[in-house]
Amino acid sequence: MSDWLKPASVVALVALILLAPSIQDRLAEESTRYIEDNESSHHGLPAEWDEQQVLCIYFPSDSPHSEFNLGVTMIGSDGEEIGTNEDLNRTGACVGGFEGYSNGLDFMMNSTRMANGHLSVGYEVGQWGAFVHTIGGLNPETLTGDFNGAYWHLDHNGASSMVGIGDLVMSEGDVIEWSIGTW
Amino acid sequence: MLSIIVFSLIRSERSLRDQSQWGMLILLAIFGVSGRILMEPIPNVQPVTVLVILTGAYFGAPRAIALAAIVALASNVIFMGHGPWTIFQAIGWGAIGICGALLSDKLVVNEKLRLNRLALMAAASGIAFNWFVSLSILLDTGFSMLVPYLLNGLVFDLYHAFGNILFVAWMATPLGEIMSRHRSSQSLESVRDGVAN
Numbered sequence: 394m395s396d397w398l399k400p401a402s403v404v405a406l407v408a409l410i411l412l413a414p415s416i417q418d419r420l421a422e423e424s425t426r427y428i429e430d431n432e433s434s435h436h437g438l439p440a441e442w443d444e445q446q447v448l449c450i451y452f453p454s455d456s457p458h459s460e461f462n463l464g465v466t467m468i469g470s471d472g473e474e475i476g477t478n479e480d481l482n483r484t485g486a487c488v489g490g491f492e493g494y495s496n497g498l499d500f501m502m503n504s505t506r507m508a509n510g511h512l513s514v515g516y517e518v519g520q521w522g523a524f525v526h527t528i529g530g531l532n533p534e535t536l537t538g539d540f541n542g543a544y545w546h547l548d549h550n551g552a553s554s555m556v557g558i559g560d561l562v563m564s565e566g567d568v569i570e571w572s573i574g575t576w
Numbered sequence: 577m578l579s580i581i582v583f584s585l586i587r588s589e590r591s592l593r594d595q596s597q598w599g600m601l602i603l604l605a606i607f608g609v610s611g612r613i614l615m616e617p618i619p620n621v622q623p624v625t626v627l628v629i630l631t632g633a634y635f636g637a638p639r640a641i642a643l644a645a646i647v648a649l650a651s652n653v654i655f656m657g658h659g660p661w662t663i664f665q666a667i668g669w670g671a672i673g674i675c676g677a678l679l680s681d682k683l684v685v686n687e688k689l690r691l692n693r694l695a696l697m698a699a700a701s702g703i704a705f706n707w708f709v710s711l712s713i714l715l716d717t718g719f720s721m722l723v724p725y726l727l728n729g730l731v732f733d734l735y736h737a738f739g740n741i742l743f744v745a746w747m748a749t750p751l752g753e754i755m756s757r758h759r760s761s762q763s764l765e766s767v768r769d770g771v772a773n
Contacts, residue, residue, distance in 0.1 A: 398691060398692075398695060398741070398744070399745045399746060401745075402695075402738070402741045402742040402744075402745040402746070403742065405741065405742075406621070406738045406739060406742050409731075409735060409738050410618065413731050413735070416730075416731050416734075417728075417731050420727055420728055420730055420731065421728060423727060424723075424724035424725075424727040425724070427723045427724045427727065520617075552721065553717060553721070555721065555724050555725055555728050556728060
């Protein structure tokens with residue numbers, strides 16, 4: 394038994410290490426099916442964005458964005474400002490009206506470019522994939538308050554994302570939201 | 577690096593007195609903690625689960641539970657990151673140790689380890705352990721997130737299962753021999769006690 398178990402165990406582990414990224418992609422795609430689509434994730438967004446992909450960034454009330462500090466500014470996929478929704482009880486900006494994106498990071502980088510540099514994204518790729526540290530000039534590490542630490546928190550269709558933005562697989566009509574989370 | 581640690585542990589084990597089961601346990605804990613930290617680049621591939629099963633099988637459940645708690649706490653505090661999951665890991669490994677103790681007769685037959693059974697058990701307990709530790713997310717999120725979370729973690733479950741089989745294949749026999757030397761002294765002691773009574 395042990396004669397073949399030794400080489401077989403090494404071969405199996407090496408094969409798994411090589412195949413892991415593609416298995417992980419497939420599983421990430423599969424798992425999005427089990428995340429209930431929150432129908433209200435399009436709530437408060439322009440009706441013309443229904444069934445289209447949207448990215449929203451919300452800033453904390455004590456560190457508002459210099460440009461988007463009154464309500465939530467809606468920016469179309471062509472970069473044109475559609476309007477501001479001041480009834481959402483938060484401030485920030487949404488960029489929407491996109492179609493066909495499947496990779497979360499691609500979508501985030503391309504959509505935020507429509508905000509004339511006001512929502513530029515800083516991220517680094519570490520062992521666990523892309524880690525977003527700065528959005529629109531705000532790095533949560535600079536925030537202080539009644540918490541141990543703060544980070545950019547990612548929601549996918551109204552629920553906490555199970556994966557980082559680099560591994561997030563998108564479908565049509567998805568809403569990606571970033572807000573400050575603390576621990 | 578890991579082999580240097582294994583080599584030095586084997587050397588120290590030789591200098592242990594036969595009766596020194598707790599000394600043996602400390603050596604195993606050092607091996608578990610350092611193995612877990614050193615293997616960190618490959619997620620979930622670490623020797624702790626196999627060590628705990630073997631400890632349960634050779635030394636019984638109480639010592640396996642002690643080892644599980646020491647390794648989970650020490651490695652998390654020193655390096656891996658400490659949080660609510662530490663208690664889940666300690667309980668998970670402790671439960672695996674109890675299973676090792678309960679299945680002792682099946683795993684060690686005539687003083688020899690049955691590697692095929694051990695490999696099967698190690699792979700299954702790796703996956704069960706991961707699922708159990710995953711329950712710690714329920715402290716933060718709702719039940720509906722558990723299925724996608726488990727699904728996303730399936731590759732890491734496989735890492736744990738395959739890693740355990742690897743450690744069984746390469747490590748279990750020499751470790752079993754070392755442990756059995758210390759176990760035999762225990763049974764000898766109980767025989768002596770019996771005679772004295």
